[in-house]
Every structure is written in C-alpha cells, then in structure tokens.
Amino acid sequence: QSALTQPASVSGSPGESITISCTGTSSDVGGYNRVSWYQQHPGKAPKLMIYEVSKRPSGVSNRFSGSKSGNTASLTISGLQAEDEGDYYCCSYVGSNHVVFGGGTKLTVL
Amino acid sequence: EVQLVESGGVVVQPGGSLRLSCAASGFTFTNYSMHWVRQAPGKGLEWVSVVNWDGSHTYYAESVKGRFTIFRDNSRGSLFLQMNSLGAEDSALYYCTKEHYSGWPSIDSWGQGTLVTVSS
Numbered sequence: 001q002s003a004l005t006q007p008a009s010v011s012g013s014p015g016e017s018i019t020i021s022c023t024g025t026s027s028d029v030g031g032y033n034r035v036s037w038y039q040q041h042p043g044k045a046p047k048l049m050i051y052e053v054s055k056r057p058s059g060v061s062n063r064f065s066g067s068k069s070g071n072t073a074s075l076t077i078s079g080l081q082a083e084d085e086g087d088y089y090c091c092s093y094v095g096s097n098h099v100v101f102g103g104g105t106k107l108t109v110l
Numbered sequence: 111e112v113q114l115v116e117s118g119g120v121v122v123q124p125g126g127s128l129r130l131s132c133a134a135s136g137f138t139f140t141n142y143s144m145h146w147v148r149q150a151p152g153k154g155l156e157w158v159s160v161v162n163w164d165g166s167h168t169y170y171a172e173s174v175k176g177r178f179t180i181f182r183d184n185s186r187g188s189l190f191l192q193m194n195s196l197g198a199e200d201s202a203l204y205y206c207t208k209e210h211y212s213g214w215p216s217i218d219s220w221g222q223g224t225l226v227t228v229s230s
Contacts (some may be wrong), residue, residue: 003154036216038155043203045220046155051212062188089155091215097160097216104154 004029004090004102011108017078021107022090028100030071037066037075040104041086048089049069056087077107085109101109112136112219114206119224126145126196130224132189132206137219139187140164143209144216146180146191148202157215158204168227173199173202 005023012018018021022029022037029035035053038046048057053073063078066094077084090102118130130146142217146158159170159180168180189206202224210216 034213034215039216040155045222046217047220048210048216048218049208050215055212057210057218091157092132093214097167097214098171099157101155101157 002100004092004100004107006088006090006102008103008109009106011110012080013110014082017076017109018080018082019077019086020075020090020104020107022073022075022092024073024092024100025071027092028071028092029073029090031066031095032093033068033070035066035073035104036091037064037073038089038091039084040089046089054061062093080109082109112208114219114221116204116206116221116224119226120206120230121227123230124197124228125194126228127194128196128226130191130193130204130206131227132221133204134187134189134208137208139182139192140184141183142211143213144180144182144189144208145207145209146189147205147207147217148200149223150202150203153202156202160209161189164227193226196226199229200226201228202226 037050040046054066115133145160161180178196206221207217208219210218
C-alpha cells in the first residue's frame with residue numbers, strides 16, 4: 001500500500017487560511033469516510049485534529065476543518081496562528097484492517 | 111488522564127530480536143483496540159500493527175508481517191510488540207497508541223515513544 005500524497009510544505013501568514021491536500025485512490029481515501037488528520041510539533045507525539053473526514057475531537061479549535069472530494073481529502077486551517085506551525089499527516093483506512101499515512105506536510109507560519 | 115508509557119527500545123544488531131512494552135492507564139483498557147505506529151528519524155508516520163480489545167484479532171503492515179507480533183495483557187493493562195529479524199529499516203521511534211472510539215484510523219492518545227536502533 002503506497003503512502004497517501006501530501007505536499008511537502010505549505011506556508012501562510014498569521015490570520016490567513018491554508019489548505020493541505022491528501023490524495024489517494026478509490027481504494028483508500030475515495031472508498032471510505034475514514035480519513036484522519038494529525039498535527040505534530042517537533043519532538044512531540046502527534047495529536048488527532050480531525051477524524052472521519054470532517055469531525056473535530058473535543059478540545060480542537062474550530063479553525064481546523066476537514067473535507068473530502070473524490071480521492072482527495074483536505075485539511076483547512078483558518079485564522080492561521082504561530083502555534084499551528086508543525087507537521088501534518090493524513091491517514092486513511094484502506095480496507096482489510098489496514099491504514100496508511102500520508103507523507104506529511106510541513107506548515108510554516110510566516 | 112490517559113497515559114501510555116513505552117519501554118524496551120535499545121540498540122540491537124541486524125537480525126536480532128526485541129520486545130517493546132507499553133503500560134496503559136487512565137482509561138478502560140479492555141474497551142479499546144491498540145496500535146503501534148513508528149516514525150523513522152526525520153521521516154513520516156508509519157502504521158505498524160493493531161490488536162483488538164481482547165487480543166483475538168491482530169493485523170500488520172506488510173513491511174513487518176511475519177516478523178512482528180502484537181499482543182496484550184488485559185490483566186496488566188499492557189501492550190507488547192515482539193520484533194524479530196530486525197533490519198536497519200526498522201530503526202524508528204515506536205509509539206504505543208490508543209484507538210479513538212470512532213475506530214480506525216483515528217488515534218486519540220499517543221505515548222512519547224521508545225527508540226529502536228538497528229545497527230552493528
């Protein structure tokens with residue numbers, strides 16, 4: 001199973017909105033509404049930001065939102081803040097009790 | 111508060127074996143599937159394996175299938191990963207993780223990781 005495709009890096013200025021894409025196939029992202037997004041700060045464990053494509057866990061800011069169209073899932077961060085800087089990973093169920101992560105996207109807040 | 115504390119990571123020679131442990135607390139351990147996820151230095155996340163609540167079902171990434179075994183001891187609230195025939199590609203920080211109530215692929219709790227280095 002190949003990793004999902006994410007842009008290596010994205011950037012934005014404070015207050016702006018950015019979107020990170022996560023492209024798979026009809027066998028993973030497109031086939032299931034089971035896409036999650038994780039945020040990871042340097043030296044820290046990942047944190048769940050979005051589950052089931054667009055749901056936010058308790059405690060996650062509503063500036064984070066998720067969506068999906070076809071084989072591509074997206075994470076949008078609005079009102080960008082310095083603390084949002086870090087690495088972001090998407091993850092999708094791929095059937096047969098397996099999951100696959102995206103390669104990760106480094107978000108820089110300018 | 112959920113706590114996941116991994117241990118067992120060391121430097122091991124290629125072809126060697128290692129067992130990782132994870133002590134879980136702060137939640138009802140038997141209510142959740144548990145996963146191991148790894149991250150090579152400077153690289154992305156890679157799902158490794160999952161075990162269901164009672165240990166009756168286990169699944170593995172193709173990269174570790176046949177070499178790694180995941181199991182749990184519900185009486186002790188512990189998760190394990192037995193790793194055999196280790197290669198350089200297995201060098202990584204191994205995270206013990208708890209599945210979110212919504213199921214795969216959502217993980218809502220992570221340990222701080224235990225570092226495995228495969229080197230001669």
